[in-house]
Structures are given as C-alpha cells and as structure tokens.
Amino acid sequence: MKIQLKAFRKKEDLKKHLKSHAETLFYASGTSTVIPYPNLGKALKGKGFEHLYMGDLNALPQKMDFAREGALEIEGPVTWKDARGFCLSHGRNIMVSPTEELACMLAGIATSASGERSFGFGSLREHVTEIEYLNFEGKEQTLYSKNLLINHPLFQSEEGKKILEAYQDSYKKYDGFKNAPFPRLEKETDLMVGMEGQLGVVTRAHFETIKDETTRFLFIKLPKWEEDVKPHLEIFYNAQNFRDHLISVELLDHNCLSYLPDEEKPLPAGYDVIFLEVKLSSFDLIIENLIPTLTLTPDDNIFEMNGDKCHHLRMLIPRFISEVNQRRGVKKKGTDVQVPKESFETLISYYRDFSTKGISYNLFGHFGDGHLHFNFLPLAEEEEKCQNLLTEFYKKIKSIHGSPFAEHGIGLLKQDFIAPFLTKVQLEMYRYLKENLDPKNQFFPQGFLNLSRGKKND
Numbered sequence: 001m002k003i004q005l006k007a008f009r010k011k012e013d014l015k016k017h018l019k020s021h022a023e024t025l026f027y028a029s030g031t032s033t034v035i036p037y038p039n040l041g042k043a044l045k046g047k048g049f050e051h052l053y054m055g056d057l058n059a060l061p062q063k064m065d066f067a068r069e070g071a072l073e074i075e076g077p078v079t080w081k082d083a084r085g086f087c088l089s090h091g092r093n094i095m096v097s098p099t100e101e102l103a104c105m106l107a108g109i110a111t112s113a114s115g116e117r118s119f120g121f122g123s124l125r126e127h128v129t130e131i132e133y134l135n136f137e138g139k140e141q142t143l144y145s146k147n148l149l150i151n152h153p154l155f156q157s158e159e160g161k162k163i164l165e166a167y168q169d170s171y172k173k174y175d176g177f178k179n180a181p182f183p184r185l186e187k188e189t190d191l192m193v194g195m196e197g198q199l200g201v202v203t204r205a206h207f208e209t210i211k212d213e214t215t216r217f218l219f220i221k222l223p224k225w226e227e228d229v230k231p232h233l234e235i236f237y238n239a240q241n242f243r244d245h246l247i248s249v250e251l252l253d254h255n256c257l258s259y260l261p262d263e264e265k266p267l268p269a270g271y272d273v274i275f276l277e278v279k280l281s282s283f284d285l286i287i288e289n290l291i292p293t294l295t296l297t298p299d300d301n302i303f304e305m306n307g308d309k310c311h312h313l314r315m316l317i318p319r320f321i322s323e324v325n326q327r328r329g330v331k332k333k334g335t336d337v338q339v340p341k342e343s344f345e346t347l348i349s350y351y352r353d354f355s356t357k358g359i360s361y362n363l364f365g366h367f368g369d370g371h372l373h374f375n376f377l378p379l380a381e382e383e384e385k386c387q388n389l390l391t392e393f394y395k396k397i398k399s400i401h402g403s404p405f406a407e408h409g410i411g412l413l414k415q416d417f418i419a420p421f422l423t424k425v426q427l428e429m430y431r432y433l434k435e436n437l438d439p440k441n442q443f444f445p446q447g448f449l450n451l452s453r454g455k456k457n458d
Contacts, residue, residue, distance in 0.1 A: 001041055001044055001045065001049060001050060001051070001052065002050065002051045002052070003040055003041055003044075003051075003052050003053075003054060004051070004052070004053050004054070005053075005054045005056060006024075006053045006054065006055055006056065007056040007058070007059055008055065008056065008057060008059065008060055009059045009060065010060070010061070011060065011061075011134075011203060014055075014057075014060070014134065014138070014201065014203075015134060015138035015139075016138065017053075017055070017138075018134055018135075018136060018137065018138035018201070018442070019137060019138045021136065021440040021442045022053050022442060023049060023051065023052050023053065023441070023442050023445045024052070024053040024054070024055040024442060024443065024444075025052060025053070025054055025055065025197075025444050025446075026055035026057055026197050026201050026443075026444070027054065027055065027056065027057065027058075027107070028056075028057045028058050028077040028104040028106065028107045029058065029077065029079065029102055029103050029104045029107060030058075031100050031102060031103040031107075032107075032111075032408070032409065032411060033334070033408050033411075033413075034405075034408055034409050034410060034411025034412065034413045034414055035411045035412055035413075036412065036413060040054075040412075043412045043413070044412070044446060049445060049446065052445075052446075055201075057076075057077055057104075057201070058077050058104075059077075060076040060077060060203075061075070061076050062075065062076035062077060062078050063075035063076060063078075063204075064078055064082070064083060064086045066090065066092075067130075067206055070092065070208060070209050070210070071129060071130075071206045071207070071208060071209070072086075072087060072092070072094070072206065072207045072208075072209050073204065073205075073206050074105050074106060074204065074205055074206075074207065075203065075204040076106075076203070077104045077106070077107075078104060078105055078106070079101060079102050079103065079104055079105070080094070080097040080098065080100075080101045080102075080103055080104075080105055080108070081101035081102060083105055083207075084097060084101070087209055087212070088212055091211065091212050092209040092210065092211060092212055093209060093210055093211075093212040093213075094127075094207065094209055095117060095121035095122075095127055095208070095209065095210055096114045096115045096116075096117045096118055096121055096122075096123070096124055096127065097115045097117070098113040098114075098115045098407075099115060099116070099314065099315075099318055100318070101315070105205070105207070106202045106203070106204075106205060108124060109124070109128060109131065109192055109193055109202050109205060110192070110193075110194070110195065110196045110197045110202070110409070111194060111196060111407070111408055111409035112124050112125050112178070112179050112193050112194040112407075113407050113408060113409075114178050114179075114407060115366075115407075116248045116250050116277075116314075116365075116366050117247050117248050117277070118178055118366065118369055119239075119243065119246060119247065119248050119249050119366065119368040119369055120243060120244075120245075120246055120247035120248065120277075120279075121210075121247065123178045123179070124193070125184065125189070125190065125193040125194070127207050127208045128145060128189050128193060128205055128206070128207055128208075129144065129145045129146070129189070129206045129207070129208055130142065130143070130144055130145070130189070130205060130206040131143045131189050131192050131193075131202055131204070131205045131206075132202070132203050132204040132205070133192055133199075133200035133201055133202045133203060134200055134201045134203060135200050135437065136200070136437070136438050136439065136440055136442060136443070140203075141200070143188040143189045143191060143192065144187075144188055144189065145187045145188065145189045146187075147187065147188040148186065148187060148188070149164065149185055149186060149187055149188055149190060149191070150164060152188055152191075154436055154437070159432075160432065163428055163429055163432050164185065164429070166425050166428075167185055167425055167426065167428075167429045168185065168186065170182075170423070170425045170426065171184060171185070171186075173401060174403060176340065177338055177403045177406060178338055178369065178371060178403075178406045178407060179194055179338075179403060179405065179406045179407065180403050181403050181404055181405070181418060181421035181422065182421070182422065182426045182429075183195055185429070191433075191437070194409075195449075196409055196410065196411065196444060196447050196448065197443055197444050197447075198434075198438065198443050198444045198447040198448075198449045199433060199434075199437045199438055199443060199449075200437065200438075200443065201443075213279065213280055213281075214280045214307070215247060215277050215278060215279060215280060215307060216277075216278050216280060216283050216304060216307070217275055217276065217277055217278070217304065217305045217306070217307055217310045218275065218276040218278060218286070218291075218302060218303070218304055218305075219266060219267075219273055219274075219275045219302070219303055219304070219305045219310075220235065220273065220274045220275070220276070220294070220297060220301060220302050221267050221271050221272075221273060221297075221301040221302075221303075222271060222272040222273065222274060222297065222301070223271065223272070224253070224254050224270065224271070224272060225251075225253055225272055225348065225351075225352075225363065226352055226355045229345075229348055229352070230296055231294070231296040231297050232251070232272070232274065232348075232367070233344070233345060233348070234293075234294055234295070234296050234297070235249070235274055235294060235297070235367075236249075236341070236344060236367060236368065236370075237341070238290060238293045238294065239276070239290065239368050240341060240368070241290075242282075242285075242286065242289075242290050244282075245278065245279055245282035245285055245286055246276055246277065246278055246279075246282075246286065246368070247277040247278070247279060248275070248276065248277035248366075248368070249274065249275075249276055249366075249367050249368025249369075250274065250275050250277075250314075250364075250365070250366060250367055250368075251272065251273075251274050251363065251364055251365060251367035251372065252272065252273050252274075252275075252317065252364050253272045253362055253363040253364060254269070254270055254271055254272050255360075255361065255362035255363070256317050256321070256362045256363070256364050257269075257271075257272075257273065257317070259317060259320040259321050259324060260313075260316060260317065260320060261320075264313065264316060266305065266313065274367055275305070275310060277310075317364075321362070321375075325377060328377075328379070329379075329380065330360075330377045330378065330379065331378070331383065332375050332376070332377060333375070333376040333378060333383070333386045333387070333390065334373050334374065334375040334376070335372070335373060335374045335375075335390070335393070335404075336371075336373060336404070336405045336406055336407050336408050337371070337372065337374075337397055337402055337403065337404055337405075337406065338366075338369060338370055338371035338402060338403045338406035339370050339397070339400060339401075339402035339403075340370065340401065340402070341370055343370075343400040343401070343402060344370045346400055347370065347372065347397075347400075347402065350393060350396060350397075351363060351372070351374045354374060354376070354389065354393075357385070357389065359376050359377070359378050359382050359385070359386060360376070360377040360378070361374060361375060361376050361377060362374075362375050362377070363375075366407075369406075371406050371407070376389075376390075390417070391416075391417070394417045394420070395420070398420055398421055404417055404418060404421060405417075405418065410447075410448045411447075412446060415448055415451065418448060418451075419451055422451060427451065427452040428452070430448075430449040430450070430451065430452040431452040431453075433449060434449050434450065434452070
C-alpha cells in the first residue's frame with residue numbers, strides 16, 4: 001500500500017483536495033494513541049486499499065478569539081495548552097482538557113477526549129456549541145448544538161427518521177457515560193463529535209468556557225489498590241454526592257508514582273494517591289461534609305497540595321513513563337474503559353486479576369467517573385499474552401454494560417475490540433451516514449464507520 005503525505009497551509013488547498021475525493025486520513029498534532037503513525041503501512045496491510053493520503057493539517061492558519069461572552073472560537077491546529085493560556089489571559093478557563101496538552105483542540109472533537117475535569121464539568125461534547133467543517137465536496141457546513149439532530153435535513157425522510165429513532169433508543173443505557181461504544185447523535189454537532197474525522201474535516205469550533213476560579217487540591221494517601229481497595233471505593237461512592245463541588249477525582253497508583261524522581265514524589269514508595277480538585281467556594285463544605293465520611297482513611301493521610309505543583313506532577317508522570325518505555329522497547333497496551341458506578345468494583349476486580357499476570361503495569365485515571373486506564377507495559381515476548389488477556393477482558397466489559405473506549409477513540413488499533421459492542425442498529429446508522437455524508441468514502445476510509453460493510457451482527 002502506498003501512503004503519501006500531503007500538508008495543507010491554506011484552507012483553499014484543503015478544499016481543492018477534498019473535491020478530488022482522494023482517500024485521506026487527516027491529522028494535526030499526531031498524538032493519537034490509537035493510530036500507529038510510525039507503522040501505518042503495516043497496520044493497513046490487507047485492508048483493501050492501494051493508496052492513502054496522510055493529510056497534515058498542522059500548518060493551517062490558527063485563530064483564537066471570543067466569539068461572544070464566554071465562547072472561545074478556535075480555528076486551525078490550536079493546542080489545548082495554547083488555548084488554555086489564551087483563556088487565562090482573559091480571566092477565563094477551558095472546562096476540560098486531555099493529559100496531552102500538545103494535542104489539538106479540533107482533533108479532540110474527533111474523539112471527544114475530555115480529560116480529568118469531566119467529573120465536575122461534563123464531557124467535551126457538552127461544551128462544543130458550534131462546529132464548522134468541510135464536507136466531501138469541500139463546502140463549508142455549520143452545525144449548532146442548539147439544534148436537535150432529528151430536525152436535520154439528513155433525517156427528514158422516513159428511512160432517516162426510523163434509523164435515527166432506533167439508534168437513539170439504543171444509546172439510552174449509556175446516557176451517563178463520557179462516550180458510549182458508539183457516538184451519541186442527539187444534537188447537530190454530534191455528527192462530528194467522536195466521529196474520528198470520518199464525515200468531514202473540522203476547521204473551526206466554539207467552546208463554552210468558564211470564569212477562571214482558583215481551585216484547591218486535596219491529596220489522599222492510600223494503600224496499594226491491589227492489596228486493599230476498600231478505602232478507594234469509599235472515596236468513589238461518597239464523592240458522587242459532591243459533583244457540584246468537586247472538579248476532579250483522580251487516581252495515580254504506586255506504579256505511576258514510582259517513575260518520578262525522588263525529589264518529585266508526593267508520597268513515600270508503595271502508596272497510591274487519589275487527589276480531589278475542589279472549587280474554592282466549596283472547600284470548607286468538602287472538608288466538613290465529605291472528608292468525615294472517609295472512615296477508612298486516617299486524617300493525617302489527607303493533605304493539601306499547591307495547584308501548580310499538582311499540575312506539574314500530572315504532566316511529569318506520563319513523560320517519565322514514556323521515556324522509560326522507549327528505553328525498554330515497550331509498546332504500551334492500555335484500556336480506556338468506563339463502567340456505571342454499580343459495576344465499578346467489578347472493574348477493579350478485573351484489573352486486580354491483570355496485576356497477577358507477571359507483566360509490568362500501572363493504573364491511573366478519572367476515578368470519580370468510573371473511568372480508568374490500566375496500562376500493560378509488556379516486553380516483546382509478552383505482547384501476544386497481553387492481546388489475549390485484553391480480548392477476554394472486553395468480553396467481560398460488554399457483559400457489565402461498560403463502554404470500552406470512553407476517551408481516546410478507536411482508530412485502527414481497537415476496531416477488533418469495538419466490533420462486538422455494535423449491533424445491526426449502529427451498523428445501519430453507520431452505513432446511512434457514510435452513504436449520505438461521505439459517498440466517495442474519502443474520509444478515513446479504514447475507520448470504524450466502515451465496520452458496517454460486510455459485517456453481520458445481532
């Protein structure tokens with residue numbers, strides 16, 4: 001298969017390319033964990049495509065502005081880091097952001113990557129109010145979150161209405177999730193959010209922001225989750241009653257912390273930490289009402305940490321882990337699972353089983369949302385064993401009605417895992433969307449929407 005790089009510096013050049021209907025995988029920062037950019041040819045081997053363009057959007061013009069009160073307008077490959085800095089300079093702040101702040105915001109729309117602050121502010125899709133994209137003919141189209149998808153021209157036919165109603169009904173059991181096993185499709189903007197660039201190229205969007213407010217961080221020292229998870233679970237269940245006051249409830253296990261230099265470690269070796277990001281106006285309420293309910297955690301195991309130091313810590317850990325993995329030649333195999341709160345203890349039990357397999361690992365993530373990342377860090381000879389373990393794991397996640405990929409998308413690496421979660425209802429919608437919005441199959445033609453082609457499911 002021939003892969004050809006094509007970079008775009010002007011929107012007009014991008015429009016011209018789209019009119020050619022060339023099969024293209026568009027990307028910006030190239031930080032996706034589910035697209036193997038260095039080994040793309042190998043990953044696409046046998047997919048039935050002879051030629052693919054890699055459409056580099058990283059050189060397009062950038063723009064940041066406030067379109068109206070509180071609405072941040074982003075155009076081009078603006079990173080989360082730069083957008084946050086711009087907002088802070090105007091006394092505003094973004095509500096969510098991924099750990100990788102050098103990722104591009106518009107690319108984040110493609111996967112609905114929401115990061116740790118979703119506990120208090122909800123997922124990214126709730127903050128996107130307007131999206132401009134280029135369709136398969138290179139024409140500019142605009143979508144608004146205020147408009148329900150049922151009123152979109154695409155779903156005015158009897159066929160369209162029937163397909164959408166069945167699809168939306170199938171989504172109901174995932175209403176409280178960051179991302180279900182399939183995109184939401186409730187509002188117009190959902191045609192782009194979580195679609196991984198398979199229906200158009202997002203060129204501009206509006207994001208709701210909030211007035212910047214100082215927050216405070218409480219660190220809670222805990223035993224290793226593999227040995228005693230009861231204190232962790234007590235925090236999880238009790239924190240659910242304080243979503244209006246807590247912004248984040250995050251876990252970093254002892255394995256994650258072990259990668260830090262000694263001078264950067266917030267705890268002695270052998271302990272997990274859960275940290276709470278608390279609204280300043282709610283700090284006394286949390287101290288008086290939540291902390292006393294944590295009967296399994298001694299008071300002297302709860303302490304406050306400076307916000308800048310906490311943010312610094314969160315950036316350091318993935319960087320050091322990545323550096324160590326590169327030296328060891330390790331290819332991370334991670335999960336991105338979210339489960340309903342009644343199944344959270346079951347999810348932890350699955351991860352405790354993983355911890356006994358003799359393969360290096362760590363556990364971290366968005367604890368309060370029931371959304372954790374377990375990362376196997378296998379040597380080359382352990383990779384097949386990991387793959388088999390994950391295959392069985394996702395079967396279990398399906399049985400407890402969890403969502404397998406709640407944040408980082410499906411891409412190419414996780415399509416085999418997502419397929420069993422899709423029924424004929426979702427596949428029929430995928431077929432309908434591709435036929436109407438991408439009739440030439442030019443947008444990421446190897447993406448998950450094309451699982452509808454030739455796949456039979458009940």
